[in-house]
Amino acid sequence: MGFSPDITERLARARADLRMGVPVVLDGGAVVLAAETLDAVRLAHLRGLGGDPVLAVTSWRAETLKARAYDGDIARITLPSDVSLTWVRSVADPADDLRAPMKGPLQTQRDGPADLHRAAIALTKAARLLPAAVVLPIDDATGFAANHNLTLVPADAAVDDGLSPLNPIISARLPLEVSEAGRLHIFRPDDGAEEHYAVEIGQPDRSKPVLSRLHSACFTGDLLGSLKCDCGPQLRGALAQMGAEGAGVLLYLNQEGRGIGLANKMRAYSLQDQGFDTVEANHRLGFEDDERDFRIGAEILKRMGFSQARLLTNNPAKVARMESCGVHVTERVPLKVGANEHNHAYLATKAAKSGHLL
Numbered sequence: 001m002g003f004s005p006d007i008t009e010r011l012a013r014a015r016a017d018l019r020m021g022v023p024v025v026l027d028g029g030a031v032v033l034a035a036e037t038l039d040a041v042r043l044a045h046l047r048g049l050g051g052d053p054v055l056a057v058t059s060w061r062a063e064t065l066k067a068r069a070y071d072g073d074i075a076r077i078t079l080p081s082d083v084s085l086t087w088v089r090s091v092a093d094p095a096d097d098l099r100a101p102m103k104g105p106l107q108t109q110r111d112g113p114a115d116l117h118r119a120a121i122a123l124t125k126a127a128r129l130l131p132a133a134v135v136l137p138i139d140d141a142t143g144f145a146a147n148h149n150l151t152l153v154p155a156d157a158a159v160d161d162g163l164s165p166l167n168p169i170i171s172a173r174l175p176l177e178v179s180e181a182g183r184l185h186i187f188r189p190d191d192g193a194e195e196h197y198a199v200e201i202g203q204p205d206r207s208k209p210v211l212s213r214l215h216s217a218c219f220t221g222d223l224l225g226s227l228k229c230d231c232g233p234q235l236r237g238a239l240a241q242m243g244a245e246g247a248g249v250l251l252y253l254n255q256e257g258r259g260i261g262l263a264n265k266m267r268a269y270s271l272q273d274q275g276f277d278t279v280e281a282n283h284r285l286g287f288e289d290d291e292r293d294f295r296i297g298a299e300i301l302k303r304m305g306f307s308q309a310r311l312l313t314n315n316p317a318k319v320a321r322m323e324s325c326g327v328h329v330t331e332r333v334p335l336k337v338g339a340n341e342h343n344h345a346y347l348a349t350k351a352a353k354s355g356h357l358l
């Protein structure tokens with residue numbers, strides 16, 4: 001191999017390519033373009049290649065579009081022969097669903113395997129783009145990638161659900177308002193994805209359950225003081241409790257928007273302005289209601305030497321995921337701060353649909 005990128009590194013390249021609008025090639029025999037970043041020049045080129053391209057979307061998006069999802073979790077929508085960029089965008093992006101509801105009837109494919117399409121959607125999600133991809137089957141994937149200087153990735157690696165190893169990079173003293181004995185640790189995954197942080201307060205005893213919080217990044221709540229959610233007060237409340245007890249670990253996981261990225265979260269907010277709740281908005285975009293990977297939090301805690309936690313959360317799913325990843329949660333410590341008139345419906349929806357405890 002020498003200097004050549006391995007599969008994990010090629011996948012990281014593929015995500016970056018899709019974000020820029022550059023196609024990628026799946027070695028099972030398909031060229032993939034993210035619907036969100038597709039441009040007119042590449043769409044024209046794709047049409048010139050002939051063949052039978054489809055727009056792959058998730059079954060959530062298909063449901064909103066009233067398109068049949070024959071492949072279970074995804075649907076393969078046939079591209080019209082005169083397909084335009086506007087058509088691709090409007091099928092992939094729910095922004096104008098209410099203003100321009102008549103997209104259909106949409107034809108979906110039911111014959112043949114959908115593995116490559118599933119891999120294409122996984123790549124767009126991992127790239128934090130809208131989960132929709134134009135997929136064109138091709139015969140000679142290796143030759144096609146070489147001719148066009150495109151990144152070639154194995155389709156099965158794109159859907160592989162393994163957790164990338166997280167490497168501790170550096171930690172340094174960080175005196176905080178809540179405690180002068182603060183320390184910030186940086187963890188970097190092998191797969192080129194986002195780094196995650198651990199804020200250690202005091203010197204927690206590794207042989208006892210540590211007061212901890214798995215906090216998912218929320219730029220709007222944590223930094224801007226948004227009233228649409230309760231993240232900012234939860235972040236500060238958790239740190240304050242750790243400061244008061246003199247010990248704790250807050251994991252700051254860069255899984256913005258429950259794992260869909262900030263741009264998609266803002267798309268969800270725009271849909272919420274149209275009357276959809278937080279769960280419905282995710283679904284209309286084509287996402288699950290929660291796309292986070294809590295194994296990351298468990299892994300970091302274990303790497304830091306902890307096997308038991310007192311977890312600050314109102315979300316029983318977090319407790320269950322920690323347990324299944326080998327961190328014993330001896331106590332769930334409620335974190336009820338930050339309710340206001342703007343986030344009342346948001347918190348009620350999380351309780352009614354996502355199992356949060358009020």
Ligand SMILES: Nc1nc2c(ncn2[C@@H]2O[C@H](COP(=O)(O)OP(=O)(O)OP(=O)(O)O)[C@@H](O)[C@H]2O)c(=O)[nH]1
Nearest residue numbers: 215216217218229255256257258268278313314315
């Ligand atoms: N997709 C989406 N994400 C949101 C929305 N509002 C907040 N978020 C994100 O939701 C996440 C909130 O994470 P947490 O507070 O750690 O988790 P939680 O599931 O609410 O559980 P708790 O531990 O009880 O707070 C953050 O990543 C926010 O960016 C929304 O309306 N849509």
Ligand SMILES: [Zn+2]
Nearest residue numbers: 218221229231
């Ligand atoms: Zn928030």
